[in-house]
Amino acid sequence: MKQITKHVIKNSLKRIFLYRASLVRLKMMGVEKVFSYTLANETGVTSDQVRKDFSEYNIKGNKRGGYDINDLLEKMENIFHLNKDHNIVLIGMGNMGLALSKYSKFVQHNMNVVATFDIDPFKQKMRSGIPVYSMSRLKEIIDRFRVKVAIIAVPEISAQEVADELIRHGIMGIVNFAPVLLKVPPDVIINNVNLCDELESVIYYVHKLMKVDGLKNIELLYRDMKY
Amino acid sequence: MKQITKHVIKNSLKRIFLYRASLVRLKMMGVEKVFSYTLANETGVTSDQVRKDFSEYNIKGNKRGGYDINDLLEKMENIFHLNKDHNIVLIGMGNMGLALSKYSKFVQHNMNVVATFDIDPFKQKMRSGIPVYSMSRLKEIIDRFRVKVAIIAVPEISAQEVADELIRHGIMGIVNFAPVLLKVPPDVIINNVNLCDELESVIYYVHKLMKVDGLKNIELLYRDMKY
DNA sequence: GATTTGATGTGAAACAAATCACAAAACACG
DNA sequence: CGTGTTTTGTGATTTGTTTCACATCAAATC
Numbered sequence: 001m002k003q004i005t006k007h008v009i010k011n012s013l014k015r016i017f018l019y020r021a022s023l024v025r026l027k028m029m030g031v032e033k034v035f036s037y038t039l040a041n042e043t044g045v046t047s048d049q050v051r052k053d054f055s056e057y058n059i060k061g062n063k064r065g066g067y068d069i070n071d072l073l074e075k076m077e078n079i080f081h082l083n084k085d086h087n088i089v090l091i092g093m094g095n096m097g098l099a100l101s102k103y104s105k106f107v108q109h110n111m112n113v114v115a116t117f118d119i120d121p122f123k124q125k126m127r128s129g130i131p132v133y134s135m136s137r138l139k140e141i142i143d144r145f146r147v148k149v150a151i152i153a154v155p156e157i158s159a160q161e162v163a164d165e166l167i168r169h170g171i172m173g174i175v176n177f178a179p180v181l182l183k184v185p186p187d188v189i190i191n192n193v194n195l196c197d198e199l200e201s202v203i204y205y206v207h208k209l210m211k212v213d214g215l216k217n218i219e220l221l222y223r224d225m226k227y
Numbered sequence: 228m229k230q231i232t233k234h235v236i237k238n239s240l241k242r243i244f245l246y247r248a249s250l251v252r253l254k255m256m257g258v259e260k261v262f263s264y265t266l267a268n269e270t271g272v273t274s275d276q277v278r279k280d281f282s283e284y285n286i287k288g289n290k291r292g293g294y295d296i297n298d299l300l301e302k303m304e305n306i307f308h309l310n311k312d313h314n315i316v317l318i319g320m321g322n323m324g325l326a327l328s329k330y331s332k333f334v335q336h337n338m339n340v341v342a343t344f345d346i347d348p349f350k351q352k353m354r355s356g357i358p359v360y361s362m363s364r365l366k367e368i369i370d371r372f373r374v375k376v377a378i379i380a381v382p383e384i385s386a387q388e389v390a391d392e393l394i395r396h397g398i399m400g401i402v403n404f405a406p407v408l409l410k411v412p413p414d415v416i417i418n419n420v421n422l423c424d425e426l427e428s429v430i431y432y433v434h435k436l437m438k439v440d441g442l443k444n445i446e447l448l449y450r451d452m453k454y
Numbered sequence: 455g456a457t458t459t460g461a462t463g464t465g466a467a468a469c470a471a472a473t474c475a476c477a478a479a480a481c482a483c484g
Numbered sequence: 485c486g487t488g489t490t491t492t493g494t495g496a497t498t499t500g501t502t503t504c505a506c507a508t509c510a511a512a513t514c
Contacts, residue, residue, distance in 0.1 A: 004271030009428045011235070011501085017424045021406065035461070043408060044231030047461095048503055055463060063509040064461045080431050088426070099326035100422070105406065109423045111430075148433055149426065172436065173429035179248065179332065181270060189432045191425055195327070196336045197244045198418055199315070199376065201236045202400035203338075204307050205416045206375055209399065213414065238471085262491070274491095275473055282493060290479040291491045458513070467504070474497070482489080 002183040007190055012053045018043045019050065020076050027069045035066040086111045087145040089171075091162050092154035093118040093132055096177055100153055102128045114145045119158075139169045149173040156180045229410040234417055239280045245270045246277065247303050254296050262293040313338045314372040316398075318389050319381035320345040320359055323404055327380055329355045341372045346385075362389075366396045376400040383407045 022042040026034060036047040036054075043050075054061070059075050061067040077083035090101055090113050100106075101116050116132045118124060124132040133141065141147070150171045154162050159178035166174065173189040176182055179197075182190055249269040253261060263281075264274040281288070286302050288294040304310040317328055317340050327333075328343050343359045345351060351359040360368065368374065377398045381389050386405035393401065400416040403409055406424075409417055 004269075006271045007432070008238070009432070013428055013431065014424060017421070017427060018408065037461090044233045046503075051461095051463065052502075061462060062511095063463080064459085064511055066461065080427065081434050082427065086426075086430055095326040095329040099322040102322040103422060105423050106426070109427065111423070111426055149429055151426070173433035175425050175429055181245065187436055189429050189436065191429045193420065193422075193425055194244070195330060195420075196332050196338070197241060198402050198420055199333065199338055199378070200244060200307065200309065200336065201240055202376055202402055202416050202418045203313055204240065205234070205236070206400035207308050209414055209416065264491090273473075275475095278491095278493065279472075288492060290493080291481055291489085292479095293491070456514085459511085460509105461511100462507105462509080464507090465505095468502080470499100470501070472497100472499070474495105476495090477493095479492080480490085482487100484485105484487085 002185060004181050004183055005186050005188065005190060009191060012056055015043065015045060015049070015053050016057060016076070016080070019053070020073070020080075020082070023069055023073050023076075027073065032069055033066050034069055034072070036061075038066075082110065084110065086149065087114045087147045088112060088149050088151060089114065089138070089141060089145075089147050089166075090116040090130075090151045090153060091118075091135075091138075091166070092152065092177075093120075093123040094153065094155070097151075097153035098128065100151060100177075101130050113151075114147065115141045135165070138165060142166075142169045142171065147171065149175070152176045152178055152182075154178055229412060231408050231410055232413050232415065232417060236418060239283055242270065242272060242276070242280050243284060243303070243307070246280070247300070247307075247309070250296055250300050250303075254300065259296055260293050261296055261299070263288075265293075309337065311337065313376065314341045314374045315339060315376050315378060316341065316365070316368060316372075316374050316393075317343040317357075317378045317380060318345075318362075318393070319379065319404075320347075320350040321380065321382070324378075324380035325355065327378060327404075328357050340378075341374065342368045362392070365392060369393075369396045369398065374398065376402075379403045379405055379409075381405060 019039050022039055023034065036050040039050045040047040057079055059072070059079065061072070088106070088111055090097055093101065093116050097116065097118070101113055106113060113130055116130055117135050117138060118132055119135055121134065124134060148171065150166050152159055152162055152174055156178045159176065159180050160182055163174060163182045163184060167184060167188055174182070175191045175193060177193050179194050181192070184190055246266050249266055250261065263277040266277045267274040284306055286299070286306065288299070315333070315338055317324055320328065320343050324343065328340055333340060340357055343357055344362050344365060345359055346362055348361060351361060375398065377393050379386055379389055379401055383405045386403065386407050387409055390401060390403070390409045390411060394411060394415055401409070402418045402420060404420050406421050408419070411417055
């Protein structure tokens with residue numbers, strides 16, 4: 001049954017990825033051991049939260065001894081499948097798709113975009129190291145590379161159709177850059193990235209803050225007048 | 228004082244933008260009136276939540292009469308500043324920056340990237356309708372266009388430096404595509420978009436789901452054996 | 455080896471968000 | 485105009501998340 005599955009990614013998981021990024025950086029700097037408050041400082045949360053998050057995902061350190069960085073990173077890699085290679089397909093080679101296909105961080109994180117797809121045969125001439133195929137070869141590639149996760153970067157008008165096809169061919173998780181809510185079976189993971197919303201949220205909070213600051217200034221003025 | 232401000236964008240705000248997108252679509256289809264459950268169906272939430280969200284942002288409809296689409300959209304535009312034009316600057320004209328500079332949805336949502344910047348003078352030859360300046364002209368442009376919000380799409384190594392400069396010149400909100408946590412004063416809004424994390428989250432949940440499904444299958448198998 | 459110290463890990467408490475449930479309002483219809 | 489119906493708007497309740505507090509352990513010190 002197809003429906004809108006509002007699958008929200010837990011904040012605790014997002015924070016875990018923050019911790020990991022910090023750990024990688026600290027390791028490069030030669031640090032070997034961290035404490036919950038080290039990570040807390042690095043990521044702008046409390047040390048309680050770090051420990052609670054680790055607890056949620058069953059990550060354990062050493063009483064009093066903190067966490068050995070290598071040990072911790074290894075544990076995280078196992079739990080979050082970060083060490084294994086992941087084959088990804090990318091659908092839509094417009095501006096955004098092209099940029100994503102060239103995004104070198106994916107490869108550094110063991111996520112390989114093994115192929116990209118586009119309906120427009122002209123796009124298929126463009127290259128970026130990664131082959132661009134027509135949609136007809138989708139199943140073949142997904143099967144051959146055992147792909148489970150896809151990125152949708154097509155115009156909103158065709159996003160649902162593309163999602164349907166991906167799922168029909170065995171895709172189980174989608175990062176969707178098209179500004180539409182995809183209707184999918186409940187056992188398919190959807191993560192929507194809406195660029196306009198990201199900007200509009202910031203604009204809203206900036207305005208809100210300006211209003212508050214404005215009030216503060218008025219208050220200060222008032223106080224100045226009074227005393 | 229500079230620090231990591233973990234400014235999380237409320238889920239209720241994200242949902243509001245979903246509602247709005249649905250409203251725009253419904254309006255285009257000729258619909259004039261909606262009810263909380265209309266929007267609920269469209270966006271995969273409950274009607275309670277729709278009303279509660281509206282309540283949080285002081286959006287009111289008509290008892291029994293539902294919501295007049297035009298009226299509702301207008302209210303939203305006012306509250307979330309969606310009708311006013313917003314001038315944005317974009318720093319970093321690498322692959323991602325280029326794609327963002329060409330992203331037509333921004334303009335459709337009244338967000339104009341008035342200028343882009345890059346340290347590399349060669350990038351400044353490339354065009355996309357939007358001028359590419361060297362960083363030295365940042366202040367001039369920010370002042371002239373009264374820019375309050377910026378997009379950072381530079382490599383992580385220079386992201387902090389760029390953020391500092393933006394804030395020094397009056398930028399109050401940043402959408403940051405570089406995979407680093409920016410240290411900024413507490414009255415600056417930061418919204419981080421980390422593409423690797425978005426993918427890795429999906430990969431994690433897909434694995435988790437596969438494991439659960441695996442268990443389900445084993446259970447079914449067990450039941451089959453038993454009876 | 456006993457004692458102090460410093461950090462983890464996790465129940466309990468506080469807080470926040472989502473859901474429930476229903477009073478209040480407005481329209482429909484007799 | 486009064487009664488029934490429908491949908492909003494929001495307190496009350498439940499559920500989920502974060503913070504607090506401390507027992508527990510391991511290292512350091514005496």
